[in-house]
Amino acid sequence: xxxxxxxxxxxxxxxxxxxxxxxxxxxxxxxxxxxxxxxxxxxxxxxxxxxxxxxxxxxxxxxxxxxxxxxxxxxxxxxxxxxxxxxxxxxxxxxxxxxxxxxxxxxxxxxxxxxxxxxxxxxxxxxxxxxxxxxxxxxx
Numbered sequence: 001x002x003x004x005x006x007x008x009x010x011x012x013x014x015x016x017x018x019x020x021x022x023x024x025x026x027x028x029x030x031x032x033x034x035x036x037x038x039x040x041x042x043x044x045x046x047x048x049x050x051x052x053x054x055x056x057x058x059x060x061x062x063x064x065x066x067x068x069x070x071x072x073x074x075x076x077x078x079x080x081x082x083x084x085x086x087x088x089x090x091x092x093x094x095x096x097x098x099x100x101x102x103x104x105x106x107x108x109x110x111x112x113x114x115x116x117x118x119x120x121x122x123x124x125x126x127x128x129x130x131x132x133x134x135x136x137x138x139x140x
Contacts, residue, residue: 032071032072033072033073033097033099034127035125035127035132037067038067038068038123038132038135042061047105048066048105048107049068056138057137059116059118060116062109062111064107065080065109066105066106066107067080067105067106067107067125069097072101073098075097075098076096076127077097078106078125080108083122085121117139119138121139123135
């Protein structure tokens with residue numbers, strides 16, 4: 001019988017301490033913001049939309065991505081992750097936005113002065129760390 005008394009104490013202490021130990025990461029906070037459109041192209045207009053949409057680039061081109069969001073929230077983070085055909089991350093950058101309604105447009109761009117290698121590329125857009133969509137394009 002005594003053995004049960006000793007085993008109950010450590011188990012009850014473990015159960016009591018469990019909430020203070022390691023915990024799973026918390027999911028990203030939900031916002032009222034969603035990505036509604038992602039476009040890629042060679043140039044951008046004054047309103048940050050793509051002026052010349054394309055999925056075929058030249059080595060000297062600058063890559064542009066325009067991300068349209070809808071909704072509002074105190075803050076959200078948009079991230080553009082650019083990858084080469086082998087999955088290698090070429091660049092990743094983020095912008096904090098505070099959308100206040102419809103049609104907020106955010107622009108990202110990427111250039112390489114010595115030219116892009118030919119091949120396939122992809123830009124993935126993340127909203128608060130969660131993929132919101134991707135566009136593939138190529139350099140010829």
